[in-house]
Amino acid sequence: MSVIKIGDRLVGDGQPTYIIAEIGVNHNGFLDLALKLIDVAVDAGADAVKFQKRKLDKLYAKKYLENANAGEKTLRYLLPILQQVELSDDDYYRIVEHCQQRGITFLASAFDAESADFLEGLGVPAYKVASADLTNLPLLDHLAQKGKPLILSTGMSHMHEVELTVDFLKERGVEFALLHCNSTYPAAFEDINLRFMDQLRRFGVPVGYSGHERGIAVSTVAASLGASIIERHLTLDRTMDGPDHAASLEPQGFKKMVRDIRQVALALGTGEEKYISRGEILNREVLGKSLVAARRIQPGEVITANMVAVKGPALGLSPQNYTRLVGRVAERVIEEDEPFLERDLGVKIELDTESVLPMDYGFTVRFRDFKEMLPYKPRMLEFHFTDQDLDETYSGEDFSAASAQPLKLVVHAPEFWDRTLVDLCSQDERQRVGSRELLQKTIHLTRSMAPYFVGIPKVVIHPGAMSLDHPIKDKDALYRNLQRSVNELDYDGVELLLENLPPHPWYFGGQWLTNAFMDACEIRDFITSMGLKFCYDSSHHKLYCNWAHVDFYEQLTVLLPYIGHLHLSDGAGLDGEGLQIGEGAIDWVHFFRVLGEYHGTMIPEIWRGHQRQGEGFLIAIQRLSEAYHASRQPLAGSR
Numbered sequence: 001m002s003v004i005k006i007g008d009r010l011v012g013d014g015q016p017t018y019i020i021a022e023i024g025v026n027h028n029g030f031l032d033l034a035l036k037l038i039d040v041a042v043d044a045g046a047d048a049v050k051f052q053k054r055k056l057d058k059l060y061a062k063k064y065l066e067n068a069n070a071g072e073k074t075l076r077y078l079l080p081i082l083q084q085v086e087l088s089d090d091d092y093y094r095i096v097e098h099c100q101q102r103g104i105t106f107l108a109s110a111f112d113a114e115s116a117d118f119l120e121g122l123g124v125p126a127y128k129v130a131s132a133d134l135t136n137l138p139l140l141d142h143l144a145q146k147g148k149p150l151i152l153s154t155g156m157s158h159m160h161e162v163e164l165t166v167d168f169l170k171e172r173g174v175e176f177a178l179l180h181c182n183s184t185y186p187a188a189f190e191d192i193n194l195r196f197m198d199q200l201r202r203f204g205v206p207v208g209y210s211g212h213e214r215g216i217a218v219s220t221v222a223a224s225l226g227a228s229i230i231e232r233h234l235t236l237d238r239t240m241d242g243p244d245h246a247a248s249l250e251p252q253g254f255k256k257m258v259r260d261i262r263q264v265a266l267a268l269g270t271g272e273e274k275y276i277s278r279g280e281i282l283n284r285e286v287l288g289k290s291l292v293a294a295r296r297i298q299p300g301e302v303i304t305a306n307m308v309a310v311k312g313p314a315l316g317l318s319p320q321n322y323t324r325l326v327g328r329v330a331e332r333v334i335e336e337d338e339p340f341l342e343r344d345l346g347v348k349i350e351l352d353t354e355s356v357l358p359m360d361y362g363f364t365v366r367f368r369d370f371k372e373m374l375p376y377k378p379r380m381l382e383f384h385f386t387d388q389d390l391d392e393t394y395s396g397e398d399f400s401a402a403s404a405q406p407l408k409l410v411v412h413a414p415e416f417w418d419r420t421l422v423d424l425c426s427q428d429e430r431q432r433v434g435s436r437e438l439l440q441k442t443i444h445l446t447r448s449m450a451p452y453f454v455g456i457p458k459v460v461i462h463p464g465a466m467s468l469d470h471p472i473k474d475k476d477a478l479y480r481n482l483q484r485s486v487n488e489l490d491y492d493g494v495e496l497l498l499e500n501l502p503p504h505p506w507y508f509g510g511q512w513l514t515n516a517f518m519d520a521c522e523i524r525d526f527i528t529s530m531g532l533k534f535c536y537d538s539s540h541h542k543l544y545c546n547w548a549h550v551d552f553y554e555q556l557t558v559l560l561p562y563i564g565h566l567h568l569s570d571g572a573g574l575d576g577e578g579l580q581i582g583e584g585a586i587d588w589v590h591f592f593r594v595l596g597e598y599h600g601t602m603i604p605e606i607w608r609g610h611q612r613q614g615e616g617f618l619i620a621i622q623r624l625s626e627a628y629h630a631s632r633q634p635l636a637g638s639r
Helices: 031-044 062-066 073-085 089-102 113-122 137-144 159-171 194-201 217-224 251-268 278-287 319-325 370-376 396-403 429-452 475-488 520-530 538-548 552-562 588-595 611-631
Strands: 003-006 009-012 018-024 048-053 105-110 127-129 150-153 176-181 207-211 229-233 290-293 308-311 360-365 380-384 408-412 454-461 466-468 495-499 512-514 533-537 563-568 570-572 576-579 601-604
Touching (some): 018 031, 031 251, 048 113, 089 105, 089 113, 105 127, 127 137, 137 150, 150 229, 159 176, 176 194, 176 229, 194 207, 194 217, 217 229, 290 319, 360 370, 360 408, 370 380, 370 611, 396 429, 408 429, 408 601, 429 454, 429 475, 475 495, 475 520, 495 563, 520 533, 533 538, 538 552, 538 570, 538 576, 552 563, 552 588, 588 611, 601 611
Parallel strands (some): 018 048, 018 229, 150 176, 207 229, 360 380, 360 601, 380 408, 495 533, 533 563
Antiparallel strands (some): 290 308, 466 512
């Protein structure tokens, strides 16, 4: 994999596009303008800003510096501008300090050895090499000795020159990236030749694109074609005097480009497998079809074509099982319009209680269906409440079946009410208080149920921290509100468990963003400060790690001491939530090796797992048990 490291960011294959706002000389020699451009880059979501550092007396002959008219027309235009816009050394110290304060990486092109030494003193994490210096082997040799990654633009160079420089740098063990570039300002669309990036990839280094064209479309397409780095000039006004303003993007355009690159990256996905998103699962059920009985069918009857119809919703066998079903002998009474099930194909799902994983496993239930799951001998039940459930009155008779066998109790609080999200972090005080009151009702109801179960009941709640379309930047405020909300709850007699969240929850069309309680270190810090544990949802966590490009199993290791309850399901991509075990991207054998000897409460939280008498839950328990026992076997080669 072709990857380099710039500061604390990995840049290259499999990483988010690294977006550089090229300020260059668009500050026109004014420090205040340079600082404003940094702020614009930060607001747009760029990863780095880039300046240019040069010592003109090291770059041009004395006669041209004394009289620019001695040169060609282009030099007569450019050289006086460069003489006017060069920032002072003190200005650069202010710029670096401002970048640190704003949380953006400072980069610069070094045009000569003395400038490179100055930038080294500023702590630059990587050096940009302009297209004009791709062939400047003495400068490249000087930069190579710094031990920092190089980003080289390849504009106005022949391929044999690129090849020679690549060999030169590889001989010196330099980490570097190559940027495809057309060094015309602005570049004509027909001259850009984006597909040439494929030729640069054969060198085995990260490849990106440095653009000087009009608009944002080409840069967005370059990112979609796999550009690891996108560099574009940034200006406050394209009509300003200077060599680069006309080929630059103004703030609004630069911000749109960053937005589009990020959205396209999300849309591209991995391309490895096709996963059904949670929204699709809902629509599949409502809009899909099942094989149903066209009339009442008695046990012993041979199922013929005229006994089978196709109707919605999709609660039973897929119509693709039609040929497998016809000709089988019915083993049960199937009423008219009742869906055919896997059991009608001879598939029987039973739990092997002798080899089940050693946890207090149970199932997600509602009041109306929890008795259906009792024959499977669960060790706990997790009741999922809606806001309407909280207004019902329940008596001891409602739970007599549960109390007949020793069961632990977990309650999952509602996630929304009246199309309003439960959000204990909300900066809208009305929403925050309403959420807290709803959760307090949940806790009261849990206490009333507790006498019919064993142990201390657990209450799982979602922290919230959601926003639509745009992220919330003040994360500390969200955690302060969460702390305040938890402190205002009376949860004596129950164990309160906050649940880790996915980056893009499915609520109301799936356009929400989560802004807190996803990262392992943030969760650990908050939980320990409150003296709590939390509910670990493996699917939510996997989606977050995919989104944040962090290691799932390393994060799990951080969270282990603070887990009070498990929600186990598979996950894939950014929206493949609640998938059946083995149908996502989690390596469950490795998962259980990392998890260690957890023996607490657990449910398989498979979406629609409760249907067909909990068929999805049983399959999940079987697969989890197999993975658990496999994880306890010695690794190959170990003794």
